[in-house]
Amino acid sequence: MVYENFYQAYNPKAADRLGIVYTPSAIVRFMIESVDYLLSQHFQTSLSQPGVKILDPATGTGTFITELIEYLPKRYLEQKYKEDLFCNEVGILPYYIANLNIEYTYQQKMGKFVEFKNICFVDTLDHTAYQFKQGDLFATSVENTERLKRQNDEQITVIIGNPPYNAWQENFNLRNPNRPYAGIDKRVKDTYIRAGQAQNQIAVYDMFVRFYRWACDRLTSQGMIAFITNRSFIDSNAFDGFRKLIAEEFDRVYIVDTQSDVRKNPKISGTKNNVFGIQTGVAIMFLLKGVR
Numbered sequence: 069m070v071y072e073n074f075y076q077a078y079n080p081k082a083a084d085r086l087g088i089v090y091t092p093s094a095i096v097r098f099m100i101e102s103v104d105y106l107l108s109q110h111f112q113t114s115l116s117q118p119g120v121k122i123l124d125p126a127t128g129t130g131t132f133i134t135e136l137i138e139y140l141p142k143r144y145l146e147q148k149y150k151e152d153l154f155c156n157e158v159g160i161l162p163y164y165i166a167n168l169n170i171e172y173t174y175q176q177k178m179g180k181f182v183e184f185k186n187i188c189f190v191d192t193l194d195h196t197a198y199q200f201k202q203g204d205l206f207a208t209s210v211e212n213t214e215r216l217k218r219q220n221d222e223q224i225t226v227i228i229g230n231p232p233y234n235a236w237q238e239n240f241n242l243r244n245p246n247r248p249y250a251g252i253d254k255r256v257k258d259t260y261i262r263a264g265q266a267q268n269q270i271a272v273y274d275m276f277v278r279f280y281r282w283a284c285d286r287l288t289s290q291g292m293i294a295f296i297t298n299r300s301f302i303d304s305n306a307f308d309g310f311r312k313l314i315a316e317e318f319d320r321v322y323i324v325d326t327q328s329d330v331r332k333n334p335k336i337s338g339t340k341n342n343v344f345g346i347q348t349g350v351a352i353m354f355l356l357k358g359v360r
């Protein structure tokens with residue numbers, strides 16, 4: 069919360085563009101427990117299993133990874149920490165905070181400090197070098213480049229997180245546009261937009277949709293995505309193509325709609341009815357691919 073307020077004051081446009089909002093830990097815990105349950109139900113595995121690789125592509129202050137560290141049994145944690153937990157962050161300030169948070173949480177639980185080597189300072193949606201994986205051409209250091217290579221070589225099982233969306237921008241085209249992403253925008257156009265019938269589909273280029281597109285392409289034959297995002301994909305006209313393709317690309321889809329769109333729901337008002345204290349409604353979606 070301190071960080072969020074700080075960023076709002078320090079750089080409000082970037083805070084909105086990058087979707088900098090802190091994810092309440094009850095939500096994060098709910099998503100982690102749900103993913104673990106769904107892994108056991110549909111893939112006969114669990115988050116603790118060695119080799120079940122977990123990636124948070126927009127980690128912010130590292131809430132999902134720290135909550136995972138809290139959640140995973142101690143006897144599995146060393147291996148998971150070193151080999152199976154991954155995250156990315158594009159903002160330098162949250163990147164450092166995430167680093168500190170993750171290493172501190174591990175140290176508190178395990179009683180010793182171990183450097184966390186699986187956080188990358190990178191724009192997840194940039195595809196400069198790899199198909200649907202992050203490019204390393206502009207990586208900031210040799211160490212970061214190594215980390216990106218390692219992450220890119222992994223077969224990821226779970227992609228989890230709270231990707232950015234423009235919570236404070238009522239109109240998508242308002243004064244603070246997101247930067248274009250040539251590769252991912254082409255994928256959005258060739259898939260969700262092409263499959264849709266709606267006249268105006270500009271909202272489909274929202275950051276959270278780009279992250280869904282990226283994550284759907286990043287997963288290989290088997291795995292799952294768990295994101296908390298703007299809920300507009302559930303019923304807005306612009307998202308008909310998105311809904312159609314999600315149904316086609318995945319074997320199981322679970323959606324938790326928090327019914328928190330203040331502008332659409334006359335029974336609620338203000339900002340206290342929403343998990344993020346914002347007016348945009350949010351939903352959690354679990355997408356499963358390769359269910360046996």
Ligand SMILES: C[S@@+](CC[C@H](N)C(=O)[O-])C[C@H]1O[C@@H](n2cnc3c(N)ncnc32)[C@H](O)[C@@H]1O
Pocket residue numbers: 085086087088089090091092125126127128129130131132156157158159162190191192193229230231232233
């Ligand atoms: C909604 S916040 C995530 C909050 C996080 N779960 C937490 O509780 O701190 C989204 C984060 O994604 C980062 N982000 C935005 N665009 C990104 C991108 N293209 N690649 C990597 N990170 C990005 C933002 O800087 C922000 O920290």
